[in-house]
Amino acid sequence: ExxxxxxxxxxxxxxxxxxxxxxxxxxxxxxxxxxxxxxxxxxxxxxxxxxxxxxxxxxxxxxxxxxxxxxxxLVRDEGTWDGGDITCVSSAKEAAEFLSRTEGNVLLTTGSKDLAEFTAVPEFEERIYARVLSLPDVVKSCDEMGFRGNHLICMQGPFSKDLNTAMLRQYGCKWMVTKASGMEGGFPEKLEAAKEA
Structure with missing residues (x-):
């Protein structure tokens, strides 16, 4: 068994x-x-x-x-990617600190676990579009942090390059935040979408 x-x-x-x-x-x-x-x-x-x-x-x-x-x-293969226009940080907190020094909308694809870190980004309610799982407790938690309306995208991945590209364009995003989640986590599709958009 x-x-x-x-x-x-x-x-x-x-x-x-x-x-x-x-x-x-x-x-x-x-x-x-x-x-x-x-x-x-x-x-x-x-x-x-x-x-x-x-x-x-x-x-x-x-x-x-x-x-x-x-x-x-069992460990996912993170895959490889070229440097391109990528900024690597070691934590959600560092990503939020980086975004605090930038302008433009953000598609945040890291899920809800570390979402609170991104409330430190100035005007996060207007700049950040958070993509999270469509679970009632997740939606409630996101709403309590200030992520709501069209700034809260509740979907189950992984997502295709085309869907990621469409979301980046739909929300006028200049930034995409993701984890290096490997093939299973849809990282290559996110990378290609960011390059295309």
């Missing part, structure tokens, strides 16, 4: 049901992960979390160490 844990019902819906699979949409703490490993006694734990789910990855690693369970971490 395979035991699959996702952090949300949405994550569960992406996996789907399968024979010999037990699927649980529970966000587990490090202690709960360790408890599940002790109960299920798996031969192997596979960490297939999102590349930016650093805390979850650390919790899984810790639980496996404490239970002496073998762990494999």
């Amino acid at each position: 395979v035991f699959v844990f996702t952090a949300t019902e949405y994550g569960k819906s992406l996996i789907g049901e399968a024979e010999h699979m037990v699927l649980s949409p529970e966000r587990l703490s490090a202690e709960e992960m360790e408890e599940q490993i002790r109960i299920q006694k798996p031969d192997l734990v596979v960490d297939a979390t999102h590349p930016y789910a650093e805390l979850v990855t650390e919790n899984i690693r810790s639980a496996c160490i404490h239970t002496h369970t073998e762990l494999i971490r």
Whole structure:
């Protein structure tokens, strides 16, 4: 049997049901992960979390160490890209600081997790168009931060180059903010769209 844990019902819906699979949409703490490993006694734990789910990855690693369970971490290939007109920063906070020294509209495609950092950008309510998942709690959180109306784009990706290009043009964006999320995260399509727009 395979035991699959996702952090949300949405994550569960992406996996789907399968024979010999037990699927649980529970966000587990490090202690709960360790408890599940002790109960299920798996031969192997596979960490297939999102590349930016650093805390979850650390919790899984810790639980496996404490239970002496073998762990494999699946990591997305980030791919390669040429320098072009790209500014690289190491965090959402640095991206917001960079944008604070610029002008023009921004298509923010990093999701809702670090969205609060971008409220530090002057006139963010008018400049930033945030693309996030269309989940009720995400929409509520974004609204509370000041991202609303046509500045809140609720969609599920990944997106094609053409759709990204159309969004950049629709909102008159001079900037696109993304994570280097690899092929699975639609990074090449975002890069090509930014170049074209």
